Amino acid sequence: EPEVTQTPSHQVTQMGQEVILRCVPISNHLYFYWYRQILGQKVEFLVSFYNNEISEKSEIFDDQFSVERPDGSNFTLKIRSTKLEDSAMYFCASRDRGRHTEAFFGQGTRLTVV
Amino acid sequence: KNEVEQSPQNLTAQEGEFITINCSYSVGISALHWLQQHPGGGIVSLFMLSSGKKKHGRLIATINIQEKHSSLHITASHPRDSAVYICAVSVSGGGADGLTFGKGTHLIIQP
Numbered sequence: 001e002p003e004v005t006q007t008p009s010h011q012v013t014q015m016g017q018e019v020i021l022r023c024v025p026i027s028n029h030l031y032f033y034w035y036r037q038i039l040g041q042k043v044e045f046l047v048s049f050y051n052n053e054i055s056e057k058s059e060i061f062d063d064q065f066s067v068e069r070p071d072g073s074n075f076t077l078k079i080r081s082t083k084l085e086d087s088a089m090y091f092c093a094s095r096d097r098g099r100h101t102e103a104f105f106g107q108g109t110r111l112t113v114v
Numbered sequence: 115k116n117e118v119e120q121s122p123q124n125l126t127a128q129e130g131e132f133i134t135i136n137c138s139y140s141v142g143i144s145a146l147h148w149l150q151q152h153p154g155g156g157i158v159s160l161f162m163l164s165s166g167k168k169k170h171g172r173l174i175a176t177i178n179i180q181e182k183h184s185s186l187h188i189t190a191s192h193p194r195d196s197a198v199y200i201c202a203v204s205v206s207g208g209g210a211d212g213l214t215f216g217k218g219t220h221l222i223i224q225p
Contacts, residue, residue, distance in 0.1 A: 043213075044215070091157060099145065099204040100145060105156070110155065
């Protein structure tokens with residue numbers, strides 16, 4: 001069964017460092033998302049991406065964050081200068097036709113900023 | 115602003131019991147999703163529905179659009195059903211298509 005894969009599963013980084021979280025969405029999907037879940041809290045929407053551009057972003061997704069689809073398969077989230085409060089589980093998701101279709105999630109990347 | 119409320123927050127039951135988890139939301143939606151999150155953290159989609167009822171194995175999801183309410187039922191519950199169950203919605207209208215999540219219901223099924 002096709003699945004969304006994320007790497008790494010766990011990343012530890014020093015405060016102020018840049019991190020790149022990687023995702024490979026399901027191959028025929030067109031809509032891509034990043035969500036985050038701070039420990040003990042609910043999942044929050046960060047950004048959606050369609051047709052090689054951001055279609056929506058939340059208040060959380062400030063200038064420190066960026067997304068890219070550098071080739072036909074990868075979808076990345078970059079955090080330019082990490083802060084302690086960026087520590088969270090980050091989930092990538094994809095859908096084939098947007099809001100009216102099922103969302104498929106990756107297993108998540110646990111980011112720990114020290 | 116759309117809020118998604120789930121109840122109960124925590125539920126402990128005995129194996130074999132019938133389980134109901136409730137979700138209510140405050141604005142118009144195009145679809146509602148029930149998701150399962152295991153202790154390892156990964157999220158699995160269980161159902162997406164915009165009307166009526168869906169069934170998959172021992173899981174049943176219903177939605178009442180007029181009342182802005184959905185329920186997830188588990189029949190003949192088993193310890194392997196222990197997980198966090200999350201309700202999430204796609205808000206209707208142009209543009210926005212990211213999901214808005216509830217806080218989740220932490221379910222423990224004891225043998």
